[in-house]
Amino acid sequence: MVLRKDLKDVHENSVLSTFKDYMKEKGSVLKVEDRPDPPDALVKIDNNRTWIEITDVFFSDDVAKSITSYAAHDKTHQPSEGGLVIDPDKITSEQIELVIKKKLTKATMVKLAKQHGSGVLLVGLFNPFFDINDIEDLLSPAFKSQLQSQQVFDSIYLYENCGEKTHKYKKIKLS
Numbered sequence: 001m002v003l004r005k006d007l008k009d010v011h012e013n014s015v016l017s018t019f020k021d022y023m024k025e026k027g028s029v030l031k032v033e034d035r036p037d038p039p040d041a042l043v044k045i046d047n048n049r050t051w052i053e054i055t056d057v058f059f060s061d062d063v064a065k066s067i068t069s070y071a072a073h074d075k076t077h078q079p080s081e082g083g084l085v086i087d088p089d090k091i092t093s094e095q096i097e098l099v100i101k102k103k104l105t106k107a108t109m110v111k112l113a114k115q116h117g118s119g120v121l122l123v124g125l126f127n128p129f130f131d132i133n134d135i136e137d138l139l140s141p142a143f144k145s146q147l148q149s150q151q152v153f154d155s156i157y158l159y160e161n162c163g164e165k166t167h168k169y170k171k172i173k174l175s
Contacts (some may be wrong), residue, residue, distance in 0.1 A: 018173070019157070023045065028103070029046055039109075044088050045148060053112075053153075055096065055103055055122070056125075057126065092135065093140065094128060095127075097143045100143075104150050104153070118159050119153055121157070123157065123158050124159050130159050132168055136172055155172075157172070158170045
């Protein structure tokens, strides 16, 4: 049973575990050294120290409340209202860009990058319209340019749930 206050930690541990498995498949070794918050984890990847920040993108606030209230055993589930969706690709790309931009400009993230060097951002996609393989093509040219010039994150990975205790990862090209 997961209480609402524990959801964040359970979620982050799950993501770190599957990212570790993903890195292993790619021939790298990830070791979590500490969970200070912020960042969500101080790690070594192939014996190189770095840090990881985890964030999530939802189709809407309504969907976010529905998913998180369903996952918490001490909250009453608040189903999303649904409705007609016009131009889901535009909504998807706008939500992703908004969430990543917030992390790029957040004072604690900038400070961490200055202290520890550029980190790794893991961006969870919670939306029936997200297709992890198409998202990079939906991002605006201005946003892609911003990603290339930023110095907060050395790498950004999108991830989505693929089943119980499984995530699919895709690295966004930053240069």
